[in-house]
Amino acid sequence: MYSVRVGAVNRAGAVATYDTNGVLLDNTKPEMHWVYVGIFAGSDEDFIDGYVIQSDPAGIKATWLGDDTESGIAGYHVAVGTTAESNDILDWTDVGPDKDKYISGLTLNITDPVTLTPVYYVKVMARNGAGMHSAIMTSHPIRVVDQDKPGIVIDGAAATERVDYIGVGEDSDYQKDAGVVTVQFAGFESHEHGVTYFDWAVGTTPGGEEVQPFIMGGLIHEESESDVPGNGLASTGFGQAVLPLESGVKYYTTVRGITNGGNILESTSDGFMVDQTPPTIQLESFALEENLTQLLPGAALYQSEVDSLSSAWKVKDTDCPIKKVYFSVGTYPYAADVYNVTEIQSLTGDGTLPTGIKPTADGRPNILTITAENEVGLSTRIISPSLIVDVTPPTEGVVKCPAFIQPLSHGECTWTGFHDDESAIESFEFSMGSEEGLEDVIPPVSLPVHTKKFLIQEERLAYVY
Template identity: 30%
Template structure:
């Protein structure tokens, strides 16, 4: 005789969870079943199982041969959750099992209790940070950590409590094991948690919240997407980038440049994580943006600038990272220089000879109002284009004269009647002023037509005619007539028109 005893949801040793005669089930995608039967004569040869409704026993799964097994987990199905008895969408399911014996006789069908499919447990959402239900990716607080959560649901098992944990991986508990310390339930679906603990720079921490259900050892677990400690502000690096038509010089934290229509600065910003905002401004002082207001495009400041020569400007960076760390950084002062330096009151020796071969150049000062004087050089040559005597001799910037004895050069260049001096003053951005001076090389003595005797009886008041004889016996007065020098003017301080000679008579 073949009998079919019982079909139940779950394993044979488990009790079904029954509510108002219906078995509660919370997995819409699979179901575990067990059944039993007896045949004392030929034994059981196979069991066939179907899943459906009272109206259609094979609606979900047609009768399927499970051999002689008395348990099975049936997957790859979908059982629609029960919503409300008054709606057409609500469905109660039944499992039907029939057994066949060795004589191929089939038992009466065993039918389970009606199965009411409940919605699966719903993990909630965990938000890192202290702002309620607002997720934060970064924190600057290294002494505590906080989170909020909501959305945990369990239709099959009520939520009776919450625990939380902290780890350096998702669902990890290496920082804080599960505890309800520091956790406050606002109601049975959402709450907040916070605890004091030491956090370390650039480490990401994950907060895991688990809902404790009324079912035995059943939890609903959800983890945050992590929050990272970031207390380091962004780093700003300014570097000078020159072009072929721009000369740049840096000294004492000042950038001097040769143009006014651009700024030879490129700025880079770096951070271990993301930058939230980045702006650039141009100011007359560090941290100001009074010349050009903050903009997100650095190129719009540096490539079309209009600088006032001699005035300092500063490029200022204003950066904030995702953690809220703020960095306000300014570049070196930038000064545009468009004019060359000027040498004031330059004077050089005009005439030289083998008897007076020292040449001297002197000046009052050198004016450079916009940048810095780089060098003063002096060159000398036998021609204007050839510096064969002295080539680019550098004069110390605190020196205001230059002296050189050219005796050997006068002797060497015997046919040279002129020597040329070139004085060049340079500033650090390449602007220069060139001064040229011409020196006459005098190789001949002065000449006179004749020497006249002009002695008169009143010493010191000679007459303007040549005397043939004279009365005074103690002195004689003479005058050179038509004294000339084709190369060098006569030195009137060393030459007198009249000469008086005293005479001593020897008896």
């Protein structure tokens, strides 16, 4: 230590002195004790298989310590490179006297797991009060891995019984079972820490626990999965629990993967609903009949058209989408001997028979069967009334009338033998003319089907049945 004294003497002989604080001569370099990466001061470095592993591609956490017993540490300089000798990522930068820092603004590529390149090194130099720099101290190599990633979660048990359970099956938005919840999950990854355990919950809100709180029970993992990120638990599996469910309520399943670093990787399904009611089918018309009271099974309808069969209906399901609708036409209920079972494209709302369907015209009934099935497999089947195609007139019977009628007396006409094997007789029509084929004496009169005679009187007509 050297000190300088300066004295000033005036003409009266008085002396004033000033002593400096001293100048310390330091001709030795400071010394670096350590450089740790992936942590700040006060934590322990995780050094695994010769590398420090991190998932941050934009910066590096680092802490260091240098010492100088003469002039102390004035500051540190930091550099980052892909080798212990290079500064190709960050050139030497003065970071001041801080002993730890998040080195930001970097662009770090993912380290290839096969070639183990690139890796990154943090280099630190200490600068003492005399401006001298220490030797460079280099950190352990840093591997950059993918960031933690939550997986996907779906509802339903589809494909959970396959032999090689990799990935997930098909998501189910509806189910008919009101007592079981099944969840599938895949893709939870933590390359940095690994997943140490999974738990799951069921709620009526996304991420909720209203039905089942987060528990680890009921989950099964695909343990044959290889190359699990971070050497943690398998990222694929499914779970099942017996829970009380209600129709019309939407439920959500949530799966969490907890990493060895304490991070929570959480994903929630898009939800599912319970449906225990089948679709409804309303027959709106069949042939020419549109009166709903006449469109009932067992009723009989008739038409003379032989080239086409028409019908319209409505299919509804308020709880679950319709999966398929199909129809057939047969000569007895649910049969398809007239027209084969055919699926149609209109799954909801109005539906109609396609053109070109010809009914049987041999006197046997034509019965339409319509079936609708929803997403959970519940189905409804209805049949139409019987439609008989009748292209022949009734069989001609025998009519008997008196050959002469006296004035002011009456005559009686009777008939028998009229019948129709296909559509039956609906009514009779009676008329009388002055010559065969004419109707100039008694114009046509419609008579009920049970009428068997007609009384003819002067100035009035009467019929008896």
